[in-house]
Amino acid sequence: MRSLAASLGLRPTKQRGQNFVIDPNTVRRIVRAAGLSPAEHVLEVGPGLGSLTLALLAEGHRVTAVEIDPVLAAALPSTIASYAPGQAASFEVVLADALVVGPAEIGTPSACVANLPYNVAVPVLLHLLEVSPTLRHGLVMVQSEVADRLAAPPGSRTYGVPSAKAAWYAEVRRAGPIGRNVFWPAPNVDSGLVAFTRREPPATPASREEVFAVIDAAFSQRRKTIRSALARWIPDRSVLDEVLAKAGIDPGLRGEMLGIEEFAALAGARH
Template sequence: MSSPTPDALLGASDVRELAAALGVRPTKQRGQNFVIDANTVRRIVRTAQVRPDDTVVEVGPGLGSLTLALLEAADRVTAVEIDDVLAAALPATVEARMPQRAGRFALVHSDAMQVRELPGPAPTALVANLPYNVAVPVLLHMLETFPSIERTLVMVQSEVADRLAAPPGSKVYGVPSVKANWYAEVKRAGAIGRNVFWPAPNVDSGLVALVRRAEPIKTTASRREVFAVVDAAFAQRRKTLRAALAGWAGSAAAAEAALVAAGVSPQARGEGLTVEEFARIAEHRAAEDTQHEEPGT
């Protein structure tokens, strides 16, 4: 891999000049806050442990600050961008600032939530400054759609980072925590100051690292069945699971039966359960449904 030129990455003045040339103003609607500090994007790449043989997928590349840093370190980078102007401009930015790596870059102009396939080799890593208003659904969609992604590092709003990495029993443990843990081991990986963005956001940012589980959660229940239990349990998080899962199970009695069969106290609350325990509840409910089906149905 040839070394990029020292000024290949975008600095604050580069970002503003490029945005002005394109007539781009960051929009709150799409959660756009562009990183303007080269040291920050290099730190993100280091923290993500991007390897020379990685194929990295990046969601929301914007003007290309992180994209260029990823191209310094990875074998290939595929960026997914929804914005028409930004998507049209990014390949030219890569070509102009890192021509020796341009052949290793691909652009997918799409809503990340609609992406089902990517060009080139299967991605091995996901590294992204995710738009804060859609960070969790985009993260979960990418992990589900691309099982080849082994390592992930995302920059999100600090509170979202706390929720994603929260352990059972934590005050902020909830749906994002459990669903992320279905796919991966999750941990906080650092904090990012507001002054490295343009415009500066009104919230702090955090890095979250996810390493995909070597073995999937052992359960006969499907992901959809497990996630349905999780959603029901946290929809009324102040209630006991016997009450919170009554609608999901069909009645409080049916919920209690599934909980007892799974070895979970009906008086427990969702915030205290591991993803494995949620899977057991879903498994026992699914088994009970099968037992009550009419022959031939």
Template sequence: MNDSRLLGPAEVRSLAEGLGLRPTKRLGQNFVHDPNTVRRIVRAADLTDNDVVVEVGPGLGSLTLALLPAVAAVHAIEVDPALARQLSSTVDDRAPALADRLSVTAADALRVRAADLGSPAPTAIVANLPYNVGVPVLLHLLTELPAVRHGLVMMQSEVVERLAAEPGSRAYGVPSAKLAWFARARRAGSVPRAVFWPVPNVDSGLLAFTRREPPAGAHREEVFAVVDAAFAQRRKALRSALSGWAGSPAAAEQALRAAGIDPLARAERLGIAEFSRLAAARPARAPEGPPGGVGQRPRRAHPRRT
């Protein structure tokens, strides 16, 4: 049976020292050094041996080594060039029989496109996401990789709560609504601080998600625009909060009523289906006026003086 020799605290420190690595907050570098934790993450991800996993921020390879025996392939995306170069060597050393399952892309995950990863196409995301950019990375990958059907990511505990929040809860907001466009999400456990090096000053949690079809009738960009507008003034009734988005309070009320939404409701009460109906009901904008300005009267012709 193919297997990996997982990394413990001593191996993580040794690899870091060999690279002259000092973990930085800028890159969100907190490395998991506990084998039991990475095994638990792989089990909780509900993977099959046919899955092709995207792992963002593999770092020194702790989770990568746990993933390789469980799946068909792992696409690792690492922004730090030194860590990207080291990862293949670590796998060659500690899981040589599985090395052909790994491909490493040295890149910023926010700029990665599906074509950069090649084939086979990813079907799952399992990662210890950099906490400073975790939400935009997750949303970007779900946009860019339509074959991804499920996943499990580690993030700051408060962010996990927001992403998994349901409409009507205090934690529900822009990240919750946008993730709901792509997937159903739930909190899947917590991760103690002591399993990281260096120890972070925040608590960590696991977010599990399963892809679903987005609501019909509106484009994602249009739906996300109304989500952003609604939550920008979340304490206001939607009739007022969406006046800029719609063009006026009256136009906002017209769109809300057309979508079957109470104009006095607030943003946190709307699920992604309601936001989609609202985007589809947005009134057409009035055409812009002449170059002199919107609604500006044309200049009166004056008789030519002779």
């Protein structure tokens, strides 16, 4: 990986959250932990120099990689041709921002396995779950604190907006730590793996956008009761009280005590 970077005249940049995995045992561990089916179509975001890509291809999977850096995107096909010539036909790179891609660019992958750029990990994951309904499971590497937030249950110290919104799409869990020394350059933060399995969102007449608006409002003032926090969402207190009662929500609870089902019920109670 280092020699590839040197040949490209590349230095990792903080702007794009580039910390490349250079330990082969780590990428093999990630592929094993992902629980992929044989020859699964895998979406990889931020393939960088291709270490995880090569590990996925070595196990017989088809890989669609989304890379925002034009230098890296241009180099990946040559890397695959050199180190995994037998799997070159199973690889495709898409030069794009993962925050705006859709099925037209990435097709219909069933799994996502990636070392997500840490500075945009949560919005990228939520975007992919929204625009790619075929994604049924995945394993992503993120900053350890972000992993805690994504997998946090209601009532826990780290539960918040990312936890609730991710729960709309999937069951999310921590899947192990990753040491700093497997990266180049070594990050100043710890890393962790997050596994997700898609599930149907809660039944509600409200749209996803409406449910997410309730989540945003509920966590905008964490220390306030849900009745106080939702005052901007529904300024009329009598109407808000009716909505809370219809949804079966105790107005004295705080937002961090509510799960995705309760947020969906609140949004649906306005219909």
